[in-house]
Structures are given as structure tokens and as C-alpha cells.
Amino acid sequence: MSQVVRILKALADPTRVRIIHLLQSRDELCVCEIVDALQLPQYSISRHLGVLKGAGLVGDWRQGKWMHYAFAPELSPQDRAVADAVCARAAAEPVSRQDQRRLRQHLRPRVNGDVVKDKC
Numbered sequence: 221m222s223q224v225v226r227i228l229k230a231l232a233d234p235t236r237v238r239i240i241h242l243l244q245s246r247d248e249l250c251v252c253e254i255v256d257a258l259q260l261p262q263y264s265i266s267r268h269l270g271v272l273k274g275a276g277l278v279g280d281w282r283q284g285k286w287m288h289y290a291f292a293p294e295l296s297p298q299d300r301a302v303a304d305a306v307c308a309r310a311a312a313e314p315v316s317r318q319d320q321r322r323l324r325q326h327l328r329p330r331v332n333g334d335v336v337k338d339k340c
Contacts, residue, residue, distance in 0.1 A: 223276065227299055230275035231306050235260065236268050238319055240303055241310045243278065245320060246327075248290035250283075256326035257319045277303060 231237055235258065242257055243249060251269070255262050269289055272278045276299070279292040291300065310316045 223299065224302065226275045227277060227302055230271050230277060231303070233268065233271070235264070236272055237306055237310050238316060239265070239268055239272065240277065241307045241316050242319060242323055243289060243291060244304065244307045245323070246290075248288045249323075250286040250288050252286070253323060253326055254289070257323035259322070 231240065238258055239254055242254060251262060251265060254265050254269075258265065266287075269278065269280070273280060273289075273292075276292055277295065278289050279294075280287055280289050282288075291303070295303075
């Protein structure tokens with residue numbers, strides 16, 4: 221029961237719901253892409269990503285100077301279903317549609333999964 225409570229607490233913040241909704245739409249995102257999409261400061265995004273990581277919802281890895289985030293590969297199907305349900309509801313919000321539009325405009329080009337544009 222404690223895992224579901226941890227996930228629900230992590231998803232109880234509007235910014236974290238917006239981040240999860242962005243991550244659901246892509247295999248992975250670097251922090252700078254999330255910053256561009258949400259139009260929030262990097263330190264704020266990093267703090268929220270830390271909470272999501274602590275809840276076991278996301279995993280991260282470094283590629284050069286970029287930190288990348290995605291849904292945690294070890295996330296159980298039940299926990300993923302909770303996140304998916306929250307994302308489905310978030311998709312109806314105008315702010316989520318704006319986030320997705322900005323994300324599409326600011327996605328970094330990739331070659332074989334590697335970010336090639338040095339803008340972050």
C-alpha cells in the first residue's frame with residue numbers, strides 16, 4: 221500500500237502531473253526540453269523530477285551534459301496504470317495541450333537516440 225500512496229503523493233502536484241504527461245508522450249526527454257515545454261525554471265523542474273524519481277515513477281541517465289528522464293523501466297503495470305489514468309485526465313486540460321505544443325516546437329534533434337543540437 222505504501223507504493224501507491226507514494227505515487228499518489230508525487231502526482232498530487234500540478235507541475236509533476238504536467239511533467240508525467242509530457243513523458244508519457246515520448247520515450248524520453250532531456251531536462252531542457254521539459255523546461256522549454258513547461259516554461260518553468262530549470263531548478264524547479266529538477267526538483268519536481270527528483271520527487272517523481274523518489275516515488276519510482278521516472279528514471280534518469282546522463283548523456284554528456286544532458287540529463288534524460290523517462291518512465292522508470294521497473295515501474296509495475298499497476299503503477300503505470302495509475303500514472304496513465306492521471307495523464308488521460310490531464311490531457312483534457314488546456315495547459316497540457318499548450319505544453320505538448322511547446323514540446324513539439326522545442327524537441328532536440330536526435331541521431332540514434334543521441335541529442336545532436338547543443339542548445340541545452
